[in-house]
Amino acid sequence: MNNILKNSFRFILFLLIQIIILNEIPPIHQFITPYLYFIFILWLPFGNNRITTTLLGFVLGYTLDIFTNTPGLHAAAATLIGYLRPTILNLLLAQELSEELTKEPSIGTMGWGPFTFYIFSLTFIHHFYLVLLEWLQFGNFSYFIGKVFFTTGMSMLLILLVELLLNRRKLKR
């Protein structure tokens, strides 16, 4: 499948999942908001440079903002992880990066350890920034800390589940 086509499809799919399902399910707790939409940024191929991922992050976040009526909130967080993504990838796999431009970050291409670290760091940064922005508008410190940790945990769980369910290793070969 064409790379651009595939990624546009993912863009729409994960946004719809976020808007239609995850934003609609009744919250388990005040601290836990399931976020999955930014998995689109995590799954972009290695070949995308920093400016592309930053712009895509902004577009993705802003599209979600239109639906949640919070202009700028998700856009800011998604832009940040779009910008930081290449830095973290460079930390984890410096030499292979130049060779496999069309490959995507996954358990298959990166291995369990680096991949988990990669998604954990970006998820954490995303939620930290997102909840920080929320916290500046309302809430207190325990709300901030609690929500960052629990929401990160929830998102990690969701992302790993999606990863295992779709089993993208097979698609590569």
Added chain:
Amino acid sequence: MKNIIGFIRQNFTFFSFLILQIVSLVMLSSYSKSHETFFGNWNNAVAGNVNSYYNAWAYFFDLKATNAKLVAENVALRNELAQNFVPYDTSVKSGTLILRKDSLEKIRKFFYYPAKVVGNSFTLQKNYITIERGSLEGVKKDMAAISPDGSIVGVVVEVNEHYSKIMSLLHRNSKVSAMLKRDRIAGSIEWDGMSPDILLLKNISKSALPKIGDTVLTSPYSSSFPAQLMIGRVASIVKDPSSNFLTLNIKSTTNFYNLEFVYLVENKRMEAQSNIEQKEEGNE
């Protein structure tokens, strides 16, 4: 100047990131009603479209709950119908000049309950409908059952704690007092076991001049049913020269095939009425 441009060009990515961040944060902090009206128009065009599709789906899955709500609401509305009430008798002198009761206030005669249908047959000679509402929830024997569109279904014949059995109109022993809407001549509705669509209206006087398509309603003589509920329309007229009465084939308006809810009607004065009717027979 050259240096500044060079610096920006070198760090172009970082600056674009910075600009996007600033744009986001400005949007976030300046979000207000005016912002909403400015951006709202085209944003809502996209989001509204998706949301309306989504709502159509969500609505579909909510239908069950919506249905239950509507049933409850219908029962409430039905209970408010004027025909359920009997006015006070103001012709009686009470001894004082001032009436003790407000004559506008009325006495309730009919009360409605909703009930879910859990069993239904229409292919046998003796058809019954089972409903999930029993004596603990106010069901009594001889209460009338009507369908949601206001046509009659049958009469409660058996009650236990949580379930009741309704003798459907499609029962060889069912007998309901009915009248022709045209000239208010009364007869009784029975069923001959032939077709679940066709009921018989028997004992109509030959002085009545029914036409095909005439409406048949419940009569005011019935102790179970409120008067003027729909039963059906005249489909054909059976002429029997040996009898003084006409028999009419009635196309029933009740859809017995897909009953999901019925309303049970309680006549608060049923006991009084049946007492006096039976007493008369005993004296003869």
